[in-house]
Amino acid sequence: MKSVEGPRSTMESRSHAGAVPSTLTRHQLLDEQGVVAEDPLLSPYAADITVEELQHLYRSMTLARRVDEEGTSLQRQGQLVLWVPLRGQEAAQVGSVWPTHPSDRIYPSYREHAVAFERGVPPAELMRYFRGLSAGGWDPEQYNLNPYTVVLGSQTLHAVGYAMGASLDRKAAEDSGSPLDGDPEAVIAYFGDGASTEGEVHEAMVFAASYDAPVLFFIQNNQWAISVPFATQSRVPLATRAAGYGFEGLRVDGNDILGVVAATRYALEKLRRGEGPVLIEAETYRMGAHTTADDPTKYREREEEDQWGHLDPIERLRVHLRTVHCVDQAFFDTVAAENDAVARQMRADVLAMSPPEFVDRFDGVYAEPHSLVAAERAEYLDYQAGFVAQDDSQDSDSEGVGA
Template sequence: MSSDEQWTRPEPGEGPAVVAGQPSPEQVIAGLRATSEGGSDLTQLLTPEGQRVHSPQFDPYVADIDGKALQDLYRDMVIVRRGDREANAMQRQGQLGIWVPLLGQEAAQVGSGRAMKPGDMAFPSYREHGVAYTRGVDFRELLGIFRCSDQGGWDFKKHGFHPYTIVIGNQVLNAAGYAMGQKFEGKVGDEDGQATVTYFGDGATSQGDVHEGFVWAAVYDAPVVFFCQNNQWAISEPTERQSRLPLYQRARGYGFPGIRVDGNDVLGCLAVTRWALEECRHGNGPVLIEAFTYRMDAHTTTDDPTRYRLSDELEEWKLKDPIERVRAYLARSGFADQAFFDEVDAEADRFAAELRDYCFNMPDPPPSRIFDNVYAEGNPLLDKQREEYLSYLAGFAETAGGH
């Protein structure tokens, strides 16, 4: 295999290797351009202008997406963005300790999240608020993590959505192990099989846990979709400073397929993830998806992106907004009118108001909360520590009462 985007050594019989295993200047430039612009291998079903692009390979995976279903995807993205913006504002007002924005990545998260079936499992990092929403997790339950009042209170088995992972890339290794368990328990092999999706950013691809996850999944044909949201920036490091090649091409070195999809195209993300999950369900092993998108806001609310990226780059990506292209397609196709868009905006405002009311009135957890959910069952040592700690705190109350 060879292309203007690939400078790795060719397959046996396909021609000589590049001298000394080094790319030519032209190949390096082509690889970097593909890393920052999408490249010719970008899978796209809906353009930034809201025009439908047909794909013989992936159209069958969105054949059920009619006007009503597309309205639902639009509603998902609008509500998720509104919740994200409200949480961002509440952090600025001191109600949350920190917030991790997802602005600009709604299509990647909603599209891939809606592709999953109830029996599947998602392993997120810390930015997958949209995936959580599609898996039925109450958005309000995310706030406790960033308010530092709990570790995430949802039932991850019920929702098929694991707790957030703060350690960069660690969830990829966990997901590979979980998917291996799905295979060992015979839950793959047909249309009713189960699969796992794990989410990580472009920066995480430089972490050892990610590569170990790739190795284990490849060796055991684990039914796991590695979903990389390439938002172009690992905090302040651009993707081209981490990889000479587009990230999806790394899958080839591990022996499983990799594909790049327009991460701002909700139809494309839905179709490609459905395809990848089907591959996994039928026992064909792991798949790497690189959702090519852009982080429109800061890495977190402690970050200032104006210190390391240019405003014209941000303005360029605003023209590729994932929500606006669906809105344009709905309007152009006659699937929605202004009344529909106004109703969705009103619903999103109500969602944000409820979120805000909940956050401002969220009770502080009792001190004993730190001992809850440490172990699945009772533990004598932990019980003793709880008793000693609560007794220690009670001593302060008694002293204050004495005065």
């Protein structure tokens, strides 16, 4: 078994005096040299991944990074209200969503762009959210992907509630003699190390354990909760917390695409067997700013960034494809060109977007017509009409003075 540690020197210097050394294995299959090692638990869950599938994972990871770069540029040029970079977390996101079924339900936070793209959400739909033109960006029922949430931790409660309902529906169907077709539905709740300290997350895990809800708590521990280092947030790896709720926690190298895929497959298998929730802590690193409103140079050191830069998840898979599977340069050039084309189209789509009329907001308050909303809409239209009447009156007065 290969148990490894990521760069810890700068974090250890800031850790609590009472920090507890962890004995929980940190699983890794693909190291930074692109070499695959054996892991008794995870290796069987990655053994059947083909080179074609590895190439798909590479495409997904690099597409997410290219869109991320374009998103940052668009925000800097005033075309987006805000952008949330994901650079460095591509393996954690793609590797965890790729093994899911289309029927599985996903509850993201606000940085899961690679998850959204792998689920089929066009980049332009995501950009509508960050341009401030939509409260969600996409139809959650079309992709089985809930809208982003900026209320830290709240998505874990939503995920557990949905998972409990899905589980009860299946049991009711079985009890009635009309079992549902297909594999049992699984749910994934994404959140970060910062959100793990929110009370909602604790409550969600209590309910998930109590009802054996088929939910995977997927933590992307990117080492920083905005400007607060992970060592300040927790004295132990987050995966160890699962034991306190009575379910399994896995700690995996979040920059290892094979390790994340294998850990997620293992967890989803347990969920579908009805064995209750699972927690995965993917240890990765936010290579850029928390958002485009953030300046990470104010709170973290270049040495730390350089250390983690050598563990880049995309470069790790690129080396593996080249050295182990003899994938030639033409493939990588083609992928880069395709990603550039997607970024150009996304930019064109963003620049062509026009803001909706405010009156249209009334249409999205409820799914069905509502008398109170209809009255408020009419009141707003009357209010707006008053300005039009006033403008017409002023124009008439001006014409009279000129005459």
